[in-house]
Amino acid sequence: MLIALQDITFEFGARTIIEDSSLHIIPGDRIGLIGLNGTGKSTLLRIINGEYTISKGSINKIRNLSIGFFNQDLLSFETDDSILNVGMTAFEQALKVEKELEELTAKLEHSQDEALLHEYSDKLHEFDTLDGYNIRHKTATVLEGLGFSTADLERPYNQFSGGWRMRVLLARLILQQPDVLMLDEPTNHLDLPSIEWLEKYLSNYSGAVIIVSHDRYFLDRMVNKIVEVYQEQLHHYAGNYSDYEKEKVLRRELQQRAYENQQDYIRQQERFIERFKAKASKAAQAQSIAKRLDKLERVEQVDGGPSKIRMNFSVDKMPGKILCTLDNVSKSFGDLHILKHAKAEINRGDKIGLIGANGKGKSTLLRVIAGTEPIQGNRTPGHNVVTSFYAQHQLEDLHLDNEILEELKSCGSGKTEMELRSLLGCFLFQGDDVFKKIRILSGGEKARVALAKVIISQANFLMLDEPTNHLDMNSVEMLIDALGKYEGSLVLVSHDRYFVSKTANKIWEIVDGEIKEFKGTYTEWEEWKKRQALAAQPPKPDKKSASAAASVSAPAPAQPVQAPANTPSANKPIDKDLKKELQKQQRQFQQLEQQIAGLKDKMQLLEADLANPDIYGDKQKFLNAETAYKKATAELEKANKEYETVFEKVMELEEKMQA
Structure with missing residues (x-):
């Protein structure tokens, strides 16, 4: 047991956040922490981290437990140091020893004191034990896995935007390898390749991991437990997010059935009490039943769950068959070429998911389609x-002095105030929140207001750049439902694979400056990519072809030629020295045969490793496998040459024996 939270209660003023709830964290746990916004997920992480004090219960941790906490507060960190050096601060002790070694080296240049030499030797050993020679390589591997180029590693941390800074701090936290790693919305700052890299890394992480995320795909692939913060309680479920959804439905059904059965029982007992309480012969019995009812632990009725309000897009006019055509379009920023003579067409009814790594030009392509980005080539609107x-930059169009409700009214959608308030409720603005000034809203709150404005715009063509970043799971589901019923067309950019899989009927990807189109859903595209990767792998030889190849690359051992009994050599005295040498060469020949067979088996295993796409997500594993394969290839080549040399010697000696 790493951490045990036993019957804890935590309150903010008069508001209870968590009451009489427990949570036990053991090594190997992958916990998905879920719940509606404002229910206390981040608060629970801060309780575990020791930032908040509970009012009741106990928290026990093992001695010397290390906890790493990834959250938005980390952005207060500032430095002009390179991101590589920021990442390397994870190895605090190794860097300290390295500095001490530098100081000792400077002293030893002027003195050969034996005590200094011993100290230097001890520090070298400690540095080696801390794997200090590899910390630079480890840091670079993790940073590049999270999307940084090799050239970026020496750039100052302060030159990067907030999202990229969060990646640096995530890399540093990962490199520290704490016993418990807590991640609060880590995928908000990552593109799809970086999310996939993080998934592969966390799959092999030795400590416990607690994740707060609205990314269902990420939770499905990462967690083996779900803890839901709901109605001031921690509800535990085994399995991933999909398992949780099924189990929760079953639990709610059982609870509702138990509630209904108990209500029937209570009504029956109350009727008995009411009928016989005034009758002398039954009064004592009625009183006894009344006391039992008072002590009865009541089953709660299942509530209606999260809000079922539906968002609805309305379309004012029907567009033509083609909404936009791009022909021979090129777009560059200096030496960075985004599009090169690209072609694409958006038709009525298209719902396109534009995917790929950050820096490939997804947002630029959206602006090209919108006609707000200068290009070379032709863009023809429909x-x-x-x-x-x-998009995030659209927040500048909000009127800062307006209240939220007033801002939506100004769009001229014709919706009533009640309809607008219901819509704002979907975007987590409840009650008097709708009267807040735009000026005082956080970046995430402004983004939700801007998205609400898009929904009531009556447009027939939507372009959405990361629309789910500031929404909880319930709101994402409402948006998915609305886009599913939307009669217009859209192009969206999102790192939320669940959202893309539920909304897009086409996938676009920018590859080498061209727009590659896949006609199908994101799930179908993923399956297609897997088939493409498998098809690109070299075919595995079957046993027959493998043995045939072995006979070509390594000649079969020559059988000693026996002289016929009637030949003169049959009666010739045997040269013992020659026979001894022949036997020696034959033994060496057999050893080389075995060595070659072993090397071929080893190479087959290494080829299988290199053919596995997962290995390319871990740079160190790939480099190790590639080095081992090259080494085995060189050893096989050397063994084959020795094999041929020994074979010739055996043939030569056998000829001499026959002479």
């Missing part, structure tokens, strides 16, 4: 196209 564009 007939009757009414566009609405949602």
Whole structure:
């Protein structure tokens, strides 16, 4: 047991966040912490981290437990140091020993004191034990896995935007390898390749991991337990997020059945009490039943769950068949070429998911389609196209002095105040929140207001850049439902694979400056990519072809030629020295045969490793496998040459024996 939270209660003023709840964390746990926004997920992480004090219960941790906590507060960190050096601060002790070695080296240049030499030797051993020679390589591997280029590693940390800084701090936290790693919305700052890299890394992480995330795909692949913060309680479920959804439905059904059965029992007992309480012969019995009812532990009725309010897009006019055509379009930023003579067409009814790594030009392509980005080539808009564009930079169009409700009213959608308030409720603005000024809202809150404006815009063509970043799971589901019923067309950029899989009917990817289109859902695209990767792998030889190849690369051992009994050599005295040498060469020949067979088996295993796409997610594993394969290839080549040399010697000696 790493951490035990036993019957804890935590309160903010008069509000209870968690009451009489327990949580036990053991090595190997992968816990997904879920719940509606504001229910206390991040609060629970801070309780575990020791930042908040509980009002009741106990928290026990093993001695010297290390906890790593990834959250938005880390952005207060500032430095002009390179991101490589920031990442390397994870190895605090190794860096300390390295500095001490530098100081000792400087002293030894002027003195050969034996005590200094001993100290230097001890420090070298400690540095080696801490794997100090590899900390630079380890840091670079993790940073590059999270999307940084090799050239980026020496750039100052302060030159990067907030999202990229969070990646650096995530890398540092990963490199520290704490016993318990707590991640609060880690995928908000990552593109798809980086999320996939993080998934592979965490799959092999030796400590416990607690994840707060609205990314269902990420939770499904990462966690083996779900803890839901709901109605001030911690509810535990075994399995991943999909397992949790099934189990929760079953639990709710059982609870509702138990509630209904108990209510029937209570009504029956109350009728008995009411009927016989005034009758002398039954009064004592009625009183006894009343006391039992008072002590009865009541089963709670199942509540209605999260809000079922539905978002609805309305389309004012029907566009033509083609909404936008790009022909021979090129776009560059200095030496960075985003599009090179690219072609694409968006048709009425298309719901396109634009995917790929950060820096490939997804947001640029959205602006090209919208006509707000200068290009070389032709962009032809369609007939009757009414566009609405949602992106982070669109927040500048909000009127800061307006209240939230007033901002939506100004769009001229014709919706009533009640309809607008219901819509804002989907975006987590409840009650008097709708009267807040835009000026005082956080970045995430402004983003939700901007997205609400898109929904009521009556546009027939939507462009959405990361629309789910500031929504909880319930709101994402409402948005998915609305986009599913939307009669217009759209192009969206999102790192949320579940969202893309539920909304897009086409996938676009920018590859070498071209727009590659896949006609199908994201799930179908993933399956297609897997088939492409398998098809690109070299075929595995079957046993027959392998043995045939072995006979070609390594000649079969020559059988000693026996002289016929009637030949003169049959009666010739045997040269003992010659026979001894022949036997020696034959033994060496057999050893080489065995060595070659072993090397071929080893190479087959290494080829299988290199053919596995998962190995490319871990740079160190790939380098190790590639080095081992090259080494085995060289050894096999050397063994084959020795094999041929020994074979010739055996043939030569056998000829001499026959002479």
